[in-house]
Each structure stands twice: as C-alpha cells, then as structure tokens.
Amino acid sequence: MYNIQLFNKIAKIGTDNFDTAKYTVGEGVTAPDAIMVRSAAMHDMVFNPELKAIARAGAGVNNIPVDRCAENGIVVFNTPGANANAVKELVICGLMLASRDITDGAAWAKTLVKTEEMDVAKQVEKGKSKFAGHEIIGKKLGVIGLGAIGALVANAAHDLGMEVIGFDSYLSVDAAWKLSRKVGRAASMDEIFETCDYITVHVPSTPETRGMFGKENIAKMKDGVRILNFSRADLACAQDVKDAIASGKIARYVTDFPTEETVNVPGIIALPHLGASTEESEDNCAVMAARELIDFLECGNIRHSVNYPDAELPHTGDCRICVMHKNVPGILNSITAVISAEGINVENMVNRSKKDYAYTILEIGGELPADAAEKISGIENVIRVNIIKEFRNVLYSSCMVSAAAVFCGWMCLYFGWEGEEKVSLLILPPMISTENTGFLGKFSGNYC
Numbered sequence: 001m002y003n004i005q006l007f008n009k010i011a012k013i014g015t016d017n018f019d020t021a022k023y024t025v026g027e028g029v030t031a032p033d034a035i036m037v038r039s040a041a042m043h044d045m046v047f048n049p050e051l052k053a054i055a056r057a058g059a060g061v062n063n064i065p066v067d068r069c070a071e072n073g074i075v076v077f078n079t080p081g082a083n084a085n086a087v088k089e090l091v092i093c094g095l096m097l098a099s100r101d102i103t104d105g106a107a108w109a110k111t112l113v114k115t116e117e118m119d120v121a122k123q124v125e126k127g128k129s130k131f132a133g134h135e136i137i138g139k140k141l142g143v144i145g146l147g148a149i150g151a152l153v154a155n156a157a158h159d160l161g162m163e164v165i166g167f168d169s170y171l172s173v174d175a176a177w178k179l180s181r182k183v184g185r186a187a188s189m190d191e192i193f194e195t196c197d198y199i200t201v202h203v204p205s206t207p208e209t210r211g212m213f214g215k216e217n218i219a220k221m222k223d224g225v226r227i228l229n230f231s232r233a234d235l236a237c238a239q240d241v242k243d244a245i246a247s248g249k250i251a252r253y254v255t256d257f258p259t260e261e262t263v264n265v266p267g268i269i270a271l272p273h274l275g276a277s278t279e280e281s282e283d284n285c286a287v288m289a290a291r292e293l294i295d296f297l298e299c300g301n302i303r304h305s306v307n308y309p310d311a312e313l314p315h316t317g318d319c320r321i322c323v324m325h326k327n328v329p330g331i332l333n334s335i336t337a338v339i340s341a342e343g344i345n346v347e348n349m350v351n352r353s354k355k356d357y358a359y360t361i362l363e364i365g366g367e368l369p370a371d372a373a374e375k376i377s378g379i380e381n382v383i384r385v386n387i388i389k390e391f392r393n394v395l396y397s398s399c400m401v402s403a404a405a406v407f408c409g410w411m412c413l414y415f416g417w418e419g420e421e422k423v424s425l426l427i428l429p430p431m432i433s434t435e436n437t438g439f440l441g442k443f444s445g446n447y448c
C-alpha cells in the first residue's frame with residue numbers, strides 16, 4: 001500500500017486515479033510516500049523518511065523547498081500545461097480588454113439611473129462614444145514565449161484574424177509541434193518590440209526575463225502598443241510602464257499580476273490572478289499530478305519533475321532499481337558492479353541528469369537481494385534507492401487490458417462492425433505502459 005497525503009483541497013477527479021486497493025489517500029494520512037499539494041507553504045516542514053515524491057497540482061513550485069527535496073531524494077513534480085487553456089482564454093479576453101474600453105464602459109454603465117430627462121437606454125446611446133475602441137483583426141501580435149500557454153495564445157489569435165509572430169529562446173520540439181504553421185517566427189525579441197501592435201508575454205520569471213518591459217525595450221516599441229502580461233509582475237518595471245502610459249507610448253497594459261504600483265492606474269487593467277482559476281484547470285492539474293505520482297511510485301518513471309531529470313523506461317523485466325544520485329562520474333559503474341557481483345543481468349536501463357542531480361532506472365530479471373540494495377544505497381553520492389518489486393503485476397495487468405482490447409477488436413471484426421475504431425484497436429496494444437493501460441481500458445470501454 002502507498003500512502004498519499006493531501007495538502008489543500010485536491011479535485012476528486014484527480015484523487016480518483018488512485019486505486020483504493022493500492023493507495024490510502026487523504027488529508028489525515030501519516031508517513032506519506034507522496035504528497036499532493038496546491039499552495040500550502042512547505043518550506044518549514046520536516047519530511048518523513050518514507051516520503052519519495054511531492055506533486056504540485058499547478059505550475060509554480062515556490063511553496064516547495066525544491067532543493068532540499070532534491071538533496072533528500074524527494075522528487076518534486078508539477079503539472080505544466082494543465083492550466084494552459086484556462087490562461088489562454090483569459091489572454092484572449094485580455095486582447096479585447098486592451099482594445100476596447102470594456103472595463104471603464106461597464107463601470108460607467110453600473111452608475112446609470114433613470115432621470116426625468118433621460119432613461120438609461122438614452123444615456124447609453126449618448127455617452128457610449130467615449131468608450132470606443134479598436135478591433136484586433138488584422139493587427140500584429142507578438143508572442144514572447146511559445147510554451148504551453150504561448151502556443152495556444154498564438155494559434156487562437158491567428159484564428160481570430162491577427163497576424164502573429166512569436167519568439168522563444170529555448171523552444172522545445174514538443175512546443176514547436178503544437179504551433180500553427182501560420183504563426184511567424186520572429187528573429188529576435190527586438191523584432192517583436194519594434195513591429196507589433198500587441199505584445200503578450202508567456203515566459204517564466206528568470207534573471208533573463210525580469211524587467212523585459214523596461215524603459216529601454218519600451219522605447220523600441222510602436223507608439224500606442226498594447227501589452228499583456230499574464231506571466232509574472234516582475235517581467236515589467238511598473239514605473240517605466242506607468243511613465244510610458246502617461247506619455248501615450250503604451251496605450252494599455254493588461255496584467256494578471258497587480259501590485260501596489262499597478263492598481264488603480266488609468267491605462268492599466270489589473271486582474272486578480274484569474275488566469276488558471278477555472279474548475280476545468282484545477283481538475284486537469286489534479287489528474288495530471290495524480291498520474292505523475294502513480295507512474296513514479298509504481299514504475300519509477302519521472303515525468304515533469306522540477307528537481308530531477310525526466311526518465312522513463314518501457315517495461316520488460318521483473319524488478320526495477322531506481323537510484324537518485326548526484327551527477328558525478330563513476331556512479332553507474334559502481335551501481336552495475338554491485339548488481340553484476342550478484343550474478344544478475346541488467347536487462348534495460350536509463351540514466352538522465354539535470355544540473356547537480358541524476359536518476360538511473362535499472363531493470364533486472366528476478367529480484368535484487370536486500371543486502372545488494374543496501375550496498376547500492378551505501379555508494380558515495382547515491383541519495384536514495386527505490387526498489388519496485390510489484391512491477392511485474394503492473395506489466396501483467398497492462399498485458400491483460402491490452403489482450404482484452406485486442407480480443408474486443410477481433411470480435412468487432414468478426415461481427416462485421418465497420419469503422420476506423422477497430423483498426424486503432426488492433427494497432428494500439430503494442431504500446432504497453434501504465435498510462436496506456438488506463439487509456440486502453442477506457443478505449444476498449446468506449447468502443448466495445
């Protein structure tokens with residue numbers, strides 16, 4: 001059994017992913033193998049020795065002592081992209097807010113009362129002209145950062161009729177795949193500053209990105225530029241933005257991260273960090289966080305960790321030896337030497353590193369004697385060793401679900417069911433993993 005302790009309220013759709021036969025899940029759980037958290041402050045917490053992982057249902061991990069966790073072999077996960085659609089929708093709203101005087105107009109409409117001379121409808125028609133604005137169609141939008149959110153924003157803005165160019169210093173292959181080919185590539189951030197009517201930023205706050213909307217870059221922008229910052233407050237220098245609004249250089253600044261300096265400023269529309277605040281987004285984060293923990297605890301796979309490298313291994317052997325260690329030379333030799341000394345063959349392995357830390361998964365036939373596991377733990381610079389022995393059951397259940405899906409597919413063929421689905425059923429089973437197990441189960445449930 002695994003113990004999962006919940007901090008904060010985690011959406012049930014997420015915790016429902018834990019099989020009750022294998023997991024005890026709840027706020028009152030003690031000695032957890034893993035923790036699921038949203039915003040609870042964890043910096044001062046003392047962690048129990050059994051704790052192997054913390055999954056943050058959200059993107060930011062400021063509330064988690066990430067480095068201390070890495071030193072203790074505790075893998076910290078987040079859920080990048082799970083809230084991307086929610087943020088994208090608000091950014092699209094932000095484009096409209098930056099273009100039309102919606103907020104002032106709505107505030108004015110609230111004040112209207114019928115008078116003896118004029119009813120409300122007449123006052124509206126008389127006064128509306130001061131809230132006139134612009135349309136976004138045909139305008140040029142520059143998207144800085146084309147990750148999960150930026151790519152969705154770029155594609156959606158293009159679909160709304162904008163000319164879109166994007167810039168990303170470290171664009172990943174995955175992110176590039178998600179980008180519409182209609183989105184142009186800016187050669188530099190300056191190209192965005194110099195040519196765009198609207199600029200939206202979707203990068204993390206780093207020493208490189210902090211203050212990117214400052215005096216110097218603002219000076220390069222077109223007069224009347226409209227800037228959207230739904231990423232972090234410190235990407236902009238508030239005083240420089242305010243000065244540029246006062247001079248008319250910036251027409252509108254829309255941000256999801258208000259500060260003392262940016263609330264109640266004409267020309268600045270400040271939203272109270274609403275980007276990811278949708279029920280759907282919270283559900284997506286909870287589901288993703290739960291699946292990351294399950295894949296790690298049951299299979300040793302790491303996906304979307306902020307302090308250890310991502311590493312995955314397809315299932316082939318009987319037992320997995322998962323080793324968190326420092327990223328220093330010679331460790332792999334030391335680990336495999338212990339295993340070889342037991343006369344055991346390593347059937348499959350993966351080793352990945354991330355800055356000071358590395359992670360190795362070794363898969364063997366049979367079991368690793370307990371004293372060998374202790375020897376591996378004792379190797380200098382090894383931080384933690386997790387042995388996954390019930391792994392064979394995961395493989396077995398994967399095979400069973402896959403076999404059931406194949407059987408259903410053949411039955412559909414036999415009874416003359418025509419359609420694309422049966423072809424999919426026949427080609428999916430070779431992709432066996434725990435994640436696919438759920439998928440195949442659902443798939444066969446849906447289609448058979």
Ligand SMILES: NC(=O)c1ccc[n+]([C@@H]2O[C@H](COP(=O)([O-])OP(=O)(O)OC[C@H]3O[C@@H](n4cnc5c(N)ncnc54)[C@H](O)[C@@H]3O)[C@@H](O)[C@H]2O)c1
Nearest residue numbers: 145146147148149168169170202203204230231256275276
């Ligand atoms: N408003 C909200 O509620 C809300 C919610 C989630 C995330 N966010 C913010 O949005 C940001 C983006 O989120 P995401 O999910 O798209 O993250 P992501 O990691 O998928 O994408 C970030 C992108 O920024 C790029 N990048 C990093 N440094 C850069 C630089 N110096 N110049 C150009 N590109 C750079 C990266 O290559 C990456 O493609 C987050 O860092 C967070 O600050 C806000």
